[in-house]
Amino acid sequence: MNALKLKKGSTSHSAYNLRPTFSDTIEQHTLAVVVDNEAGVLARVIGLFSGRGYNIESLTVAEVDHTGKRSRITIVTRGTPQVIEQIKAQLGRIVPVHQVNDLTVEGPTVERELALIKVAGDGDKRVEALRLADIFRAKVVDSTLTSFTFELTGTPDKIDAFAELMRPLGLAELARTGVAALSRGES
Template sequence: MVEIERHTIAVLVDNEPGVLARVIGLFSGRGYNIESLTVAEVDRANGLSRITIVTTGTPMIIEQIKAQLSRLVPVHKIRDLTDEGPFVEREMALIKIAGKGDARIESLRLADIFRARVVDSTTESFVFEMTGSSEKLNAFINLMEPLGLVEISRTGAVAISRGAASF
């Protein structure tokens, strides 16, 4: 069996209508996986957006994904952060807990340990904001499960290379 790898890929694209549909259509049309995808404008002056994609596949598929992405006309640059040395990857989540009593207190205590912030609170709910690696978010969410977890909103991963070198 060829092993499946997880790669974080950063793509710099023209911020024009349809560009995200092009990227997503490429993944669905060719049967590639998307674990997460985030996008936002990063350079207003030049009209550039940055897409961060976390994907999985065999090394041959990952190579194809990068080649196919770079073939899209509005794509400027591609970086396989996983391949190109150390990088920082972060995700943010908003997590809503509903309930009263001990469970509610316990959730607050755990949130403190995980350095989650309370961004909304009523007498019967909390909304925690938490930033970190996807694994850390998963761990926190698992702990919240029995404590009244009712809703989660996650951003998907954003990532950047470590050190002075830039895109």
């Protein structure tokens, strides 16, 4: 019955243990989608979002099982509960999709994103950037006399906060990977 292996939500009547879909509130959910790493599978997932008018806040994908040729796609999306349930069901019926997990519903998760941040400047600003980087535990991965490139790992909020702080200090370029996420605990 529970093809998507989602944990039981708050309603007893449900196809995928759906939560009530009446609400109009916009929620943000992190979905983990395990797929066969075959040609075009990412296009299928992205095409589903664009074709049906869903939002993608962030998306990461890489092969996680080289022998089984499986990839894990982590999607952060926003929508009403009804839209989120539709997204999960629509993802679930894509043929090369093995499993869809709604990490947001399933319990506490670890979410991390990696960013590379280039800050150009000199004098006090340069010192201040380095000091703040230390507070955020960002690593310097490249430097010139007039610039630093920091590597920062953390939640998207943390990266947002750091980038905001770097803006007046000479933020030149920012590259982010998008969110990778796992549920906490042993399973």
